[in-house]
Amino acid sequence: MKTKGLRRPFGQKKSVSLFTLGTMRALESEEQMYRVVKAAFHAGINHLETAPAYGPAEIFLGKALRRLKQEEIEPDGGWIITSKILPGSSFCEGKKQLKNLLSRLKKERIDNLAVHGLNLYEHLHWTLDGDGAKLLRWAQEEGLISQVGFSSHGELSLIKEGIKSKRFDFCSLHLHLLDPERIPLALYALDNGMGVMAISPADKGGRLFDPSPTLIKDCSPYEPIKLAYRFLLAKGISTLTIGAFQPKDLNIAKQLLNASENLDQKEINAINHLQKQRELRLGETLCGQCKQCLPCPQAVPINEILRLRNLSLGHDLTVFAKERYNLIGKAGHWWETVNATACNHCGDCMPRCPNNLPIPNLLEETHQLLAAAPRRRLWS
Template sequence: MRYRRFGRTGLNLSVFSLGTMRCLADATTLQAVLERAIAHGINHIETAAAYGASEAYIGRALRALGYPNLWLTTKILPAGDARHVQQQIEQSRQRLGVDRLDCVALHGLNTPEHLAWLNTAGMATLQQYQQQGIIGALGFSSHGSLPVLLAAIETGLFDFVNLHYTYFQQRNAPAVARAAALDMGVFIISPADKGGQLYRPPRDLQDLCAPLHPLHWNYRWLLSQPGITTLSVGAATADELAFPLAVADQVEPLSPEEQAVADRLASAMEQALGAEYCRQCYECLPCPEDIHIPEVLRLRNLTLAYNMEEFGKYRYGMFGRAGHWFPGQPADRCTDCGECLPRCPSRLEIPRLLRQAHSQLQGQSRPRLWQGI
């Protein structure tokens, strides 16, 4: 395991952090996962008040293990008044069994309304806790748009950011770069699951990434970037940790062999999509029907280029169901109004491509992993 400085927090974190959203079966399972993570060299655990009994299970495991030398991050929702925030912090401290929370993140700073909350007494209460030393570092996680991410980073209120960014979704690259430039810690969330369900990749993607496994390729692509501190790895059982952590000591720049994978993936995308390749410029937005056109077409890109259809169906099935955590309506809401067409620099026939994507990806919708947020 390698370790990196978590920006201005000063914490030296393992390049993989244990995310506990999936460790919800029972306290015994979580303790086994935690013990195995520590054995692999992980020293940072991430949880949230909204992850069911996760905080309580972690607190129980920490007591059983004699409070090993770990850094803890928990998350609270950006909502409520000062009293509500105080209750959230005190409850998290009690459940985790700690006097001090090493890191606290606002959970889902996703919208302009959430940004406005930063000017309330609730946020001021968090800052007071930080000044008193009850909270160490203060950060935020976001599933929101790039403009929201950048606006939150530019407030100067935060020491770290948790965000989505993978080889297969590079939209947030400017946020990663800006956070690193401001000496913020950068924590990449769900690079395996929301990054493409890379733990069960289609054969076409495996062939393109060979001799690397697609999961390892994506981790290496991320870890080769020094501005990124740590990647989330989730495990429902202790045995699930060994395979992803096989690259935990590989943080150097991409080798020629690894760069060749990037070249093959890019070439395959160009060849498969041709003149119908959506290059994710986002100029087509906003859509009058609230269709997230770039994300729909990104899923289409991945399906046609790499046969990532199951992942596409998984994500597409969330449109219209997950609110600000995954905004946008299904593509069959398109009315052929044509407003997007003159804005597209690639001159894509967007309504037709949206219909194609909907026809291919309208598989059975799936609930989010944790429905409590």
């Protein structure tokens, strides 16, 4: 059985569907993974994203793909698999990890291997000059992988350097309608011939699968998740990941199978309205995300914390904002390490803010608004 939706270039090799199945949520059983991958096929998806860090995902995925092959369920040109490897291992250890990864997937080779979490400069050096460089070269020469990429939660300058290095064929970035800061980097990567995958734009972009009534109104007449996906697809982002828990989570991918066209006027109006509503609700306390207040001597990530405040008060996304805020300091180099309580009210940042925001007070208020018990963290 064959099915096909629109494909976009992803680096120099095989083209990928507009949506990618992220396998980090279908971890309850082999059967669940099988049902989700089958649904991905029926949604026109040909690209599967996994990682050793997603627990049993690779094992379940390997078995699901075998079963689907027996049922002759495979996209035209076959499945494209992207897995990942954490930076920092020795050459020998990395070889072992890659061989184990292939064995769990029951594959002799995969299309794409990404450095998982190129978040620090030392990760970039590992990849370009260290044992990582040796490992990736070896893996390509042996034909175990076709393309090399990276995912990053790191600072913009680091991501830019990764792209500029020309070592990578693709990258996975946080690109969101409600947090478009990295869009210029994504466009830069596309201009450099790289594939760009948006990391979980629904979940990490504001828990858009469970939007607040306020956000629903703000995005009307579109569902927030659909508007967010269309925003990214219209920008030319190669593919968007959906971390499906059950087959019906992929219905939206089926609906947007070919939705690559530019935004129409109605969609543009909806996005403008969304921004306008945020500005109206936050009034003079809106943080414009310009970062001119940085650096803070206490390393407080002022813009990130006030971005969460923007979302909480601007669109009633408090559940999401709390989830992110309470991860600060608990996710190593994957997220911010210092929260608002580190502010000692020195006032250094305030003259630099073009909006004249009372930054220390807003930070304090945000802490009171968002500090709470965190949810379980999923890899991204």
